Amino acid sequence: MAQVSVTVTVDDEHVRAITDVAAALRDRGMHVEQVLGTVGAVTGSVPQELRQSLSDVVGVAHVSGETRVQLPPPDAPVQ
Amino acid sequence: MIEPDRPSDEQRQQERSQPQLGTAQTTGRYLVVFADTDGDPRPLLQSVTGLTHVASSRDFDDQRVDTSETAEADATIFAELGIAVVTVDPEQLGALQTAAEARGAIVATAPELIHHVLTSPVGGGTREPAEPRWRDNDRLTxxxxxxxxxxxxxxxxxxxxxxxxxxxxxxxxxxxxxxxxxxxxxxxxxxxxxxxxxxxxxxxxxxxxxxxxxxxxxxxxxxxxxxxxxxxxxxxxxxxxxxxxxxxxxxxxxxxxxxxxxxxxxxxxxxxxxxxxxxxxxxxxxxxxxxxxxxxxxxxxxxxxxxxxxxxxxxxxxxxxxxxxxxxxxxxxxxxxxxxxxxxxxxxxxxxxxxxxxxxxxxxxxxxxxxxxxxxxxxxxxxxxxxxxxxxxxxxxxxxxxxxxxxxxxxxxxxx
CATH class of the missing domain: 3.40.50.200 (Peptidase S8/S53 domain)
Incomplete structure (x- = not known):
């Protein structure tokens, strides 16, 4: 099963209960790496075929794939 | 020296204390800005200038100043703004600017300007760089x-x-x-x-x-x-x-x-x-x-x-x-x-x-x-x-x- 990185954003009503949301995400098969209570996000990974089901968890506003940012190499003139 | 094109501190100071009116028309009245909006500035205004007819927005319901009623007043105070419009002679204006009791309580005086509906500029605008150019020097980027x-x-x-x-x-x-x-x-x-x-x-x-x-x-x-x-x-x-x-x-x-x-x-x-x-x-x-x-x-x-x-x-x-x-x-x-x-x-x-x-x-x-x-x-x-x-x-x-x-x-x- 291919694991994909995900960022789950918790809705406003459930930010205070983010640990409960994280527990429910674990029950759905997500490997939770970080529970970020101040910004209201849970990060981690999940098998690709289970990703869709995370959206059904109560308190979840968004399930996003992980984007990467990349700076130019240190000797590039434009940073 | 930072930038040769920039006005000196002295010049800038002068511009601040003497606002450039350009061609703007004035009414002959003056605006007086008080330091705070909490108290009633009427006693101060009266004692410094000797004006007797002083109206205040607090005299009106909902502070809606009726200008037909204040036309005869020597001064109208807009209490919530901490600003008064006053009719004063040069001596009274000088008192507002320099009197010891006004110091600290009055932060600015300025001539009242006449404003007009803005008209369209004649011809096309040209794009001129109004800003000075900058460069690093020995002290600053x-x-x-x-x-x-x-x-x-x-x-x-x-x-x-x-x-x-x-x-x-x-x-x-x-x-x-x-x-x-x-x-x-x-x-x-x-x-x-x-x-x-x-x-x-x-x-x-x-x-x-x-x-x-x-x-x-x-x-x-x-x-x-x-x-x-x-x-x-x-x-x-x-x-x-x-x-x-x-x-x-x-x-x-x-x-x-x-x-x-x-x-x-x-x-x-x-x-x-x-x-x-x-x-x-x-x-x-x-x-x-x-x-x-x-x-x-x-x-x-x-x-x-x-x-x-x-x-x-x-x-x-x-x-x-x-x-x-x-x-x-x-x-x-x-x-x-x-x-x-x-x-x-x-x-x-x-x-x-x-x-x-x-x-x-x-x-x-x-x-x-x-x-x-x-x-x-x-x-x-x-x-x-x-x-x-x-x-x-x-x-x-x-x-x-x-x-x-x-x-x-x-x-x-x-x-x-």
């Missing part, structure tokens, strides 16, 4: 001069500034003795900068008043530094590291987060949109680079993520002529996709990894920490945070002869 950090009395003291980037070179002597909280959110790496980008950005936002070598390059030289490493020594980072850095900075009460990073996405990335809004309501303003994906004049590019989130401020780069940089990304049409302000982002000199120590480079990455540093000075000057701080940066930015789609409300600028 051009960027510090352009944002007025060089003359401002504010230093960022008492303000926490987070820079989420590749970390900081802790061996750099210019940061010795500073209050620095460093934390890595990159698995397997310490907060030590192995790239240079983070040390450059922290230098611009928070570098020292007196560097160990060369000219000053840091805006908020007494700010408390939070160096969050969210990008690896190879310059790459993930949402989880960046969000963890934001979470950390907000939790520590940072007034400003500077993020010179981005991905080339035209749609706002929901995690940043939520994080930006939640940071803002908790008093943390996130300032991010608009992006370097333009290749002007042919391709104006677009504002990438996270700067295209509605509650994250996007910063464009301008050069020392105050022209848009060829690489600086233009506003996207959607909500949040706009450039909000601009900062110095071409030929920016700042700290770099030892032993190189200093480096001069370009990028919206370099403009962003200028804006963050200026935000820290405004936070110190006004006590404002969050959306109020955002509004202050936008309101006070210096308008440029460039498209608003490219530079937003203009060059970030701090008060003296």
């Amino acid at each position: 051009w960027g510090l001069q352009a944002v007025n950090a060089a003359t401002s009395s504010y230093s960022g003291r008492g303000v926490k500034v987070a820079v989420l980037d590749t970390g900081l070179d802790a061996t750099h002597p210019d940061f010795a003795g500073r209050t620095i909280t460093a934390q890595s959110f990159v698995p397997g790496e310490t907060a030590q900068d192995g790239h240079g980008h983070g040390t450059h950005c922290i230098g611009t936002a928070c570098g020292p008043e007196s560097p160990t070598d060369g000219r000053r390059y840091g805006v908020a030289y007494e700010a408390e530094i939070f160096a969050g490493k969210v990008l690896s020594d190879q310059g790459s980072g993930t949402d989880s590291s960046i969000l963890a850095g934001i979470n950390w900075a907000v939790s520590h009460g940072c007034a400003v987060i500077s993020m010179s990073l981005g991905a080339e996405a035209t749609a706002p990335h929901p995690p940043y949109s939520y994080a930006g809004r939640r940071a803002l309501v908790q008093g943390t303003l996130i300032i991010a680079a608009a992006g370097n994906n333009a290749s002007r004049p042919g391709d104006p590019g677009f504002v990438g993520a996270p700067a295209n989130s509605p509650d994250i401020m996007a910063v464009a780069a301008v050069d020392s002529q105050l022209s848009i940089a060829p690489f600086s990304a233009r506003s996207l049409p959607g909500r949040g996709g706009q450039v909000d302000v601009a900062g110095p982002g071409v030929a920016v000199y700042s700290s770099w990894l030892m032993p190189a120590k200093y480096q001069t480079i370009d990028g919206t990455s370099m403009a962003t920490p200028h804006a963050a540093g200026v935000a820290a000075l405004w936070a110190q000057a006004t006590g404002r945070t969050g959306l109020e701080l955002w509004a202050t940066l936008a309101k006070e930015s210096q308008r440029l002869a460039e498209l608003s789609a490219d530079v937003g409300s203009g060059m970030v600028h701090v008060i003296d």
